[in-house]
Every structure is written in structure tokens, then in C-alpha cells.
Amino acid sequence: MRDDGRFAGRQNEATGTGETAAEPVLERSAEQSNSRAEPIDRVADDTDGPLPARRPPAVSVDGLCKRFGDGPEAITAVDDVSLEIETGSIVGLLGPNGAGKTTLIKSILGMVFPDEGTVRIRGVDVYDRPREAYAFVDAMLEGARNDYWRLTVRENLRYFTTISGVDPDSVRGRHERLLSQLELAEKADVPVRDLSRGMKQKVSLATVLAGGAEVIFLDEPTLGLDVESSRTLQRELRRLVEEEGLTVVLSSHDMDVVETVCDRVLVVSNGRIIADDTVDALLRGTDRHRIRISSPDLVGSIVSELRNRFAVIEIEAFDTGGRIDVTTDGDGLYELMARLRAAGVALERVRTVEPDLEDVFVELTSAEGEEPTTRGVEEGER
Numbered sequence: 001m002r003d004d005g006r007f008a009g010r011q012n013e014a015t016g017t018g019e020t021a022a023e024p025v026l027e028r029s030a031e032q033s034n035s036r037a038e039p040i041d042r043v044a045d046d047t048d049g050p051l052p053a054r055r056p057p058a059v060s061v062d063g064l065c066k067r068f069g070d071g072p073e074a075i076t077a078v079d080d081v082s083l084e085i086e087t088g089s090i091v092g093l094l095g096p097n098g099a100g101k102t103t104l105i106k107s108i109l110g111m112v113f114p115d116e117g118t119v120r121i122r123g124v125d126v127y128d129r130p131r132e133a134y135a136f137v138d139a140m141l142e143g144a145r146n147d148y149w150r151l152t153v154r155e156n157l158r159y160f161t162t163i164s165g166v167d168p169d170s171v172r173g174r175h176e177r178l179l180s181q182l183e184l185a186e187k188a189d190v191p192v193r194d195l196s197r198g199m200k201q202k203v204s205l206a207t208v209l210a211g212g213a214e215v216i217f218l219d220e221p222t223l224g225l226d227v228e229s230s231r232t233l234q235r236e237l238r239r240l241v242e243e244e245g246l247t248v249v250l251s252s253h254d255m256d257v258v259e260t261v262c263d264r265v266l267v268v269s270n271g272r273i274i275a276d277d278t279v280d281a282l283l284r285g286t287d288r289h290r291i292r293i294s295s296p297d298l299v300g301s302i303v304s305e306l307r308n309r310f311a312v313i314e315i316e317a318f319d320t321g322g323r324i325d326v327t328t329d330g331d332g333l334y335e336l337m338a339r340l341r342a343a344g345v346a347l348e349r350v351r352t353v354e355p356d357l358e359d360v361f362v363e364l365t366s367a368e369g370e371e372p373t374t375r376g377v378e379e380g381e382r
């Protein structure tokens, strides 16, 4: 839910669901406008002498818990999560379906009221001072859905800027820059409904950025985009982070996007953060091998049997037989070969493929007892 950029809310007592009735924050106070001009980068201490420069994290979360329901049926969607997100970085949230990513993001945004824990945005507690905390935060939680399709691209930018409390005329230059950087300038006066899906997605990103948000949350921002549009969007995100100090929290099932664009990855499983590291460190830390096997004898029944025991990442059917990618550790590799031999599978080709983020993800979430949901696995049944 995009919630028009206003996130401060309180629990909806009527439904008891934990969803919030949004409490609109339509204007920035003079104090907030000032804090914008001079971002918080110094925290007073009580020692003499020069103050050490210290920038609070863009987002810090401490001991966050969110349960849905009561008693034995209760679901702990977020389970004692603590994390910090550095200003000027892109952090990816990865996790199987139902792991708790959306609830975590919504809890940070104040769209769901957590049971325990604190959330600070740029050092400001969101529950004590929601307007101030959320003044420079925006989110795109359901892709293009919440832009106004009857308005033109430019009108959408102006509309969302206005409701974030900024006079759109005062940021006309920023709007023109966004239109040009996101390759939307030619379509600026076209109603959003007449644009392609990729264009609509870019309009959503532009409207998220139009009001000057400095911390943005993006849920599946590349979903449904063609390769070219997805790359443009990823390039633009990196540029905004590197040149303008934007902070991005990005949730995606697309491992390639996360691997390419994120400085750091948080893997969420059963409501907890089970890994928190750079992509490189996660790749270095794996002891899994990804084995690619091609054989004319790889038929559905054998693949099903392998799937019961191994993490099958990708399957490709050939006219005769097929190819599968399996991740396993050293011991598993011997077992895999033994099983294939026992099943009479003639190995046409076996090779090791460099592990990628998907392999690491499978390893981490399998260890947690999760059934990993990845593109390859879902596509793979033959």
C-alpha cells in the first residue's frame, strides 16, 4: 500500500488486525523544513572539545515484534528484529513467502502497530514524533497501483509533492530531472493509464521521489518489468544512492536485482533476520556447490525424486531428457551421484557452476526448515 506517502498511524481497533488507520501528515513544520536543510549529522555529547561527527542510521529498529492473533493460532510475523540501515545505501530484504518482510516494512512505516520494539528514522522515534520521523520517508509497496491513472505523469509528480507538504513549483527542477533521468520526459504530459507497465513503474518511482524523500521503501519494484526497464530502474536507484545519498530498503524475490543493486542483504525467515551481510560476503561464506547435470535420462520421475532430497534450483527440458541445477554440500554431492547411478541415469555432462545469491538463499532458508520459493524451482516441474 502506498498510503500516499503518509505513514504515521495507529492500530485499527475496529478490526483488531493490527493494520493502521493512517494519520495523515500533510504539512511540514518550520522545524522540519530546517532539519531538511541541515540533515542530522551531529549528535551532541557532554564532553568538551569538538563534537564528533556522527550521523544516526537512516533507519534503526530495536527488538521489533509483531504477532497476529492470539493463543495457539497466533502468528509471529516479526520476531525480535533489530537492525540498522546506513544512510546512502541500498539494503535488500530477501525471504520466502510469508517470512515477514512486508510486516517488517509496514511496522517500520507505522502502517502496522508492532507489539514490542522501537523504530527510529534518522534518530527520531516514530512513535513519539511520527511527523518528524516520516517527513522524508516514502514507499512504493504495490508497484504502480496507486498513482492516479487519469492524471498525466507530471500531474502525478505535482500531486504527490503537494500531499507531502511541499509546494510543487518550488521543486520544478527536481521533477524535470526525475523525468529526464527516468526517461519519462517525452511522456510527461501523457495520462498514466496510457503508458506501458514499465513506464508506470517508473512513474511510481518518480512520484515516490518527487517530494524529496530521502529514505524510500520499495516492495518488488521491478516486478513485471522487461529486462531493459528493470536495468534502467536499477541504474537510477544506484545513481540516486551514490550521488544524492538516498537510502533504499528494497524487498524483492528477484535475486539478480538484489545481487546487482544492493549493498547489503538481510535474509528474513520465520520473522527473524537469519543473515545480514554484503552480497560478496554471503557468496564467499557458502560451502554449497551448484552442480549442473545434463542427461537424456532425466525424466520427470527422477527429477521428482531428486527434489525430495536436494535443492533443485533450475530445470530445463530438452527434446530428450533435460538439465537440472542442484545445490548441495560435499557429502550431498556423493549421494547425488550415487542416486543418479542407481536410477540408471547416463550422465552426458556434469559441471560445477559458481554459486550465486539464489544458492546462498536456498542454503540459508533450507537450514531454517523453509521450503524455498525461487523462480527456478517454481518454474521447474516437468
Ligand SMILES: Nc1ncnc2c1ncn2[C@@H]1O[C@H](COP(=O)(O)OP(=O)(O)OP(=O)(O)O)[C@@H](O)[C@H]1O
Binding pocket: 017, 018, 019, 068, 069, 075, 076, 077, 095, 096, 097, 098, 099, 100, 101, 102, 103, 104
Ligand atoms: N493482517 C494479517 N493478519 C494475520 N496474519 C497476517 C497478516 N499479515 C501478515 N500475516 C501473516 O504474517 C506472516 C508474515 O507475512 P508477510 O506478508 O509479512 O510475509 P512476506 O515475507 O512479506 O511474504 P511475501 O513474500 O509472500 O509477500 C504470514 O504468516 C502471514 O500470513
